[in-house]
Amino acid sequence: MPVSSAPEPGEVPDHDLVRRSQAGDSRAFDLLVTRYRGRIYAMTYHMIQNETEAWDLAQEAFIKAWRALPRFKMDSAFYTWLYRIAHNVTYDWLRKKRIQGEGEFDDERTEHRVAAGAETAPRGADAPDEALRNAELGGRIRAAMGQLSEDHRQVIVMREIEGLSYEEIAAAVPCSLGTVMSRLFYARKKLQELLKDTYENAA
Amino acid sequence: MKTPPEDTELLRWLDDEMTPLERERFAARLTVEPALRREAESLQALRRTLREHLPQEMAVPHADFFNSQIQVRLAREVPARRGSGPSWLAYLRLPRLAAAAALVLLAVLVLRPDSGVDSRVLATYTPDPEVHATTHFSEAAGATVLLLDGLEEMPAERPLVGFRQGAADQQLFSVHQQNAGSAPPATAKDETATLTANASRE
Incomplete structure (x- = not known):
């Protein structure tokens, strides 16, 4: 945990x-x-x-x-x-x-784009066009997260954001290790499909 | 849905769930399987993008208000916690124990061995705020009477044991209902238990 x-x-x-x-x-x-x-x-x-x-x-x-x-x-x-x-x-x-x-969630529900002072806010040093691009990318990612099922979003948040291990996720959900892996696999596939052009262009 | 077996290894590699030996073997596969390497790189890029844009910590909008609202709600809960917490006072909410505690207090404050029958109760205390204690001296009984109102429901036939004082092992208190002589009620909830102090002293 x-x-x-x-x-x-x-x-x-x-x-x-x-x-x-x-x-x-x-x-x-x-x-x-x-x-x-x-x-x-x-x-x-x-x-x-x-x-x-x-x-x-x-x-x-x-x-x-x-x-x-x-x-x-x-x-x-x-x-x-x-x-x-x-x-x-x-x-x-x-x-x-x-x-x-x-x-399910849709794009309209992602009403909160960037909170003032949030870490997601563009850094002051960013050029205006880069800041805009960051904000747009952040919006797309949140929209993509919103298109995941609750179960898939849950494992992505736990693994990618909180850094929990498979066992910790399985204990928290609760579910089997196999289910954790399966959900992570399909959640990532979905995010890849939705965001591939975004992060590959950004790289 | 199950994870396709061919992707299980990739998943475990990406999430750092492999043993060092497994990791070494998988790294060797990446060097000779271009498709697998492309997929691994794509997933790593996805991870970087997610972590960059979905931060672990975010500024809470109206943070001061967030805290103050919690404090307002806590302020409402503090008395309840005091009332229901694991305090020794919680045990005194039991009717018998509450009555016993009140009687002990009464005995300490008033019915000292050297006090006369005209002793007065200066103060009463009940641990349960729902229970009110009043006292008066009964000329007929020659005793100080303690009334406890608001005790929890209990069967009328439930014995309330008096306690004994001193080496003479003399019964000091006995309990009867105010409506003694009538048919016993089903419960004592609406009845005021009257604890009569037997004032006979040596």
């Missing part, structure tokens, strides 16, 4: 903040929220492809984490534990959406 990035020098370690949070210190929990909101939001956004709903789901993940904190034994890194909660919250949401029959 994803591990937490080590706190910067001078930062309070996660386990101290977790202990204080477990004792009811909501200010300590606020520091944990600030530390990990960017990663949790990125995960929910990549899965949902909708800024508003991803924002809400990220919040829900933190609220659920707060409720579950008394049961957290610190037998894993806090971020690993938090990620699992966020993943479950997101997947439950997707499952409910599927039951409600909203169907």
